[in-house]
Amino acid sequence: MVGGQCDLVVHSWKDLPVEERADTHIAMTLKRADVRDLLLIPESAWVTAVREGVLRILTSSPRRVYNLSAALPELLPAPLKLEFMTVRGNVPTRLRKMHDQGCALILAKAGLDRLIEAERQGFLGEGTSVISLIRGCRFQVLPVSLNPPAPAQGALAIEVARGNQAVNALCAALTDEKVFHCVQREREILRAYWRRLPSEDRCSPFSRAITERFML
Numbered sequence: 001m002v003g004g005q006c007d008l009v010v011h012s013w014k015d016l017p018v019e020e021r022a023d024t025h026i027a028m029t030l031k032r033a034d035v036r037d038l039l040l041i042p043e044s045a046w047v048t049a050v051r052e053g054v055l056r057i058l059t060s061s062p063r064r065v066y067n068l069s070a071a072l073p074e075l076l077p078a079p080l081k082l083e084f085m086t087v088r089g090n091v092p093t094r095l096r097k098m099h100d101q102g103c104a105l106i107l108a109k110a111g112l113d114r115l116i117e118a119e120r121q122g123f124l125g126e127g128t129s130v131i132s133l134i135r136g137c138r139f140q141v142l143p144v145s146l147n148p149p150a151p152a153q154g155a156l157a158i159e160v161a162r163g164n165q166a167v168n169a170l171c172a173a174l175t176d177e178k179v180f181h182c183v184q185r186e187r188e189i190l191r192a193y194w195r196r197l198p199s200e201d202r203c204s205p206f207s208r209a210i211t212e213r214f215m216l
Helices: 043-052 062-075 091-101 109-120 130-134 165-174 177-196
Strands: 009-012 024-028 037-042 054-058 081-085 104-108 137-141 156-161
Touching (some): 043 054, 043 104, 054 091, 109 130
Parallel strands (some): 054 104
Antiparallel strands (some): 009 156, 037 137
């Protein structure tokens, strides 16, 4: 962007660093998608979990582990212990690891919804089928009351070089102002807590419960 090789970059806003870069900024967002997380359990993994009494869950989010360690057992139809395991990669990669490792998986519902829609519209590359990877899975949409989402979850962030006046003007005309200001407020709260943390803890700002209720 800064070098003029592209005009903008689209991100999942929740995944961006707390501090913005000096030469770029978030210029635009769109209508917000579902903010909730989704639990997927392949049928074979569920059978194994019930037999062994342990449900192994893939997630790379300390927030999800913190929220669901206490809340999830009460939502499951069988009394199971939980074992959380780290996972990396994009959504299709994580779905494949879910099947390969015989585990459940927690991920943002918004990202999966977008990929399913992209596949239905023919925008995914050949050989990539998210729909086939989730077929046959049990699923549970996790309630916000028990599993509060990450700040900015469900929102897209369109990043633009600050000096690109033409693209910034276009983004200003197209952005969803209500979503933009709401997400900015969420990230302001996150940033305030993040700055209070010791530097060695700043890589995982969701390691404790941080919430604030507000209305815009």
